[in-house]
Amino acid sequence: MRHYFFLILTSLWLGAVMAATPNPDTWATETDHRFDDRPRDRAFDYPPWFKSSFLNLPLDIKASKAAGKMGIAVYFGQKNCAYCEKLLNINFGKRTDIVAYTQRYFDVIPVDIWGSLDVIAPDGTKLNEQSYADREKTQFTPSLIFYNTDGKEIFRIRGYYPPYTFRAALDYVTGGYYTREKFSEYLERASPPMVFDEGDLNENSIFSAPPYLLDRRAAAQKPLLVLFEQSDCHACNVLHSGALQDYALLNRLQNLEVVQLDLWSQTPLITPEGKTTDTQAWARALDIFYTPTLIFFNEYGQEIIRIDSTVQLYRFNRVLEYVESKAYQRYPLFQRWHRRQLQEENRQNP
Numbered sequence: 001m002r003h004y005f006f007l008i009l010t011s012l013w014l015g016a017v018m019a020a021t022p023n024p025d026t027w028a029t030e031t032d033h034r035f036d037d038r039p040r041d042r043a044f045d046y047p048p049w050f051k052s053s054f055l056n057l058p059l060d061i062k063a064s065k066a067a068g069k070m071g072i073a074v075y076f077g078q079k080n081c082a083y084c085e086k087l088l089n090i091n092f093g094k095r096t097d098i099v100a101y102t103q104r105y106f107d108v109i110p111v112d113i114w115g116s117l118d119v120i121a122p123d124g125t126k127l128n129e130q131s132y133a134d135r136e137k138t139q140f141t142p143s144l145i146f147y148n149t150d151g152k153e154i155f156r157i158r159g160y161y162p163p164y165t166f167r168a169a170l171d172y173v174t175g176g177y178y179t180r181e182k183f184s185e186y187l188e189r190a191s192p193p194m195v196f197d198e199g200d201l202n203e204n205s206i207f208s209a210p211p212y213l214l215d216r217r218a219a220a221q222k223p224l225l226v227l228f229e230q231s232d233c234h235a236c237n238v239l240h241s242g243a244l245q246d247y248a249l250l251n252r253l254q255n256l257e258v259v260q261l262d263l264w265s266q267t268p269l270i271t272p273e274g275k276t277t278d279t280q281a282w283a284r285a286l287d288i289f290y291t292p293t294l295i296f297f298n299e300y301g302q303e304i305i306r307i308d309s310t311v312q313l314y315r316f317n318r319v320l321e322y323v324e325s326k327a328y329q330r331y332p333l334f335q336r337w338h339r340r341q342l343q344e345e346n347r348q349n350p
Contacts, residue, residue, distance in 0.1 A: 034238055035086065037312035039342070043079040047092050049099065050075070051107040055119040055129070058151060064107045065149040070174060073106040076133050076143040078113050078335075083160040083310065084142045091166050098167055105174050106146065113138055113335060122151035139305060139334045140315070146173055154178050159309025162235070165290065184289035200231040200262075202240035206253050207260040212269035212279075214259065216301030223304070223323055224272060224297040225256045228288045230263040235310065236292045243313040252320055256296075263291055272301030296323045304328050 051072075053060055060072050077084040091098050092108075102108060111119065115129030127135070136145060140159040148154050155173050157166070168187060172178060177186045207227075214224060229236045243249055261267070266278040277285075286295070293308040296319070304323055307315070318341075321327075322334055331337035 034242060035082065035312060037082040037314045039080040039314075040082055040085060041080065044077075044081075044085050044088055046075075046110050047088060047099070049103055049108075051109050053109045055109070055111070055117055057109070057120055057122045057147070058124060059120075060107060060109055061122060061147060061149055061151050067107075069107060069149075070105045071107075071146065071148040071154070073102070073108045074145045074147070075108055075110045076113050076136070076138045076141055076145070077110060078141050081141045082312075083140070083315075086160050086310075087142045091161075091163055095163050095167075098163060098170070101167070101170055101174075105170075108144075113141060114339070122147050122153075134333060134336070137333065140307070140309065141335070155183070157309075159307065159311075161290070161309055182287050182289070184284065184287050187289055201229050201260060202236060202244075204240065204244060204260070206250060206258045208257055210267065210269075212259055212261070212267065214272050214301075215270045215274045216272040216297065216299060217274045219299045220257070220301075221299070222255060222257045223299060224301075225253070225258045225323075226295045226297070227258070227260045228263050228283055228286075228291060228293045228295070229260060230291045233291045235290075239292050239311070243311070243316045246313055249313065249317055249320070252317075252324065255324055256320075263288060272297050274301075294319075298323075298328075305334055 051060065057072065057074070064070070064072050077088075092102070093099075111129050111132060113130060113133035117129050118126065119129055119132045120126055121132055121135075125135075136143075136156075142157075142160060144157045145153055146155045155169065155178050157169060161169065168190070169183065172183055172186050181189070214226075216224065261269075261279045261283070263283050264280055266280055268276070268278050269282065270276055271282055288308070290308045292311075293306060294311065294316075295306040296304045298304055305319060305328065307319060318338055319334065321341075322331075322337055327337045328334075331340070
């Protein structure tokens with residue numbers, strides 16, 4: 001296998017991340033994407049450094065400005081969420097460098113996506129926690145929205161990112177890069193990809209072979225799942241050695257057309273909208289920055305939902321069920337549907 005390495009790395013944030021890296025054993029634990037993501041049977045305490053707020057966010061923003069910070073970060077979470085536990089215990093717990101960095105620039109304000117407390121949003125709208133989470137289309141927890149001192153959203157995180165990606169996102173925001181480039185562009189510029197030969201991705205018999213004619217302007221027989229991956233990707237390897245080894249999940253995926261694409265390749269394809277392009281250009285148009293990213297499209301080529309953060313078997317299965325059952329037609333927000341499913345399951349199995 002031939003490797004073509006870039007000789008010059010322009011990554012300013014990478015040096016900061018590596019300088020703050022714990023010892024190898026701790027690093028391996030914190031970056032391990034393998035964990036049981038089924039709902040927990042307990043709630044989690046917020047870190048003591050989260051701001052105690054009356055959820056009048058314009059006032060919180062004003063206070064953050066007075067303290068010389070960039071603004072606020074609203075944390076959307078819920079009880080029993082395994083991914084929230086991961087963020088609170090690792091990124092906002094063991095990683096003291098991330099904690100200090102976040103505190104330096106932002107006040108973090110927690111919101112329960114099922115809560116009923118009154119909220120005044122940064123734009124002055126009055127609503128409750130649940131309505132606020134719904135308005136912001138919180139598909140997965142944890143999610144964070146960063147607001148500047150003018151009350152404008154500057155970036156959001158959907159789901160759990162491992163420490164190195166989370167730290168890069170912080171640098172992207174605090175360095176002001178969000179004002180001139182997408183996060184995907186920032187990551188590519190900061191750490192240009194290594195180019196590998198074709199065929200370096202994990203293989204699976206469920207993947208459709210090229211040519212990739214994904215045009216769905218005329219209704220297709222099956223929904224479409226597109227996996228954007230890249231070579232030398234730990235999270236991709238974990239997905240393939242974990243969830244994509246589960247027999248029941250693989251059997252259910254037979255009900256979809258499943259396509260695996262190399263984020264950096266220039267393999268020609270036709271998109272679900274009927275546009276002729278290549279994989280790299282399409283990934284940039286879709287603003288793909290995390291691998292693996294999973295995007296589900298319906299039979300007409302409309303995006304239903306995407307997972308662009310860490311995903312384990314339970315969440316993968318639930319999203320797949322959401323897509324297969326066409327529950328998105330009744331419940332545009334995955335979290336709404338998922339809660340109804342859990343409530344029904346608890347009634348049937350008290």
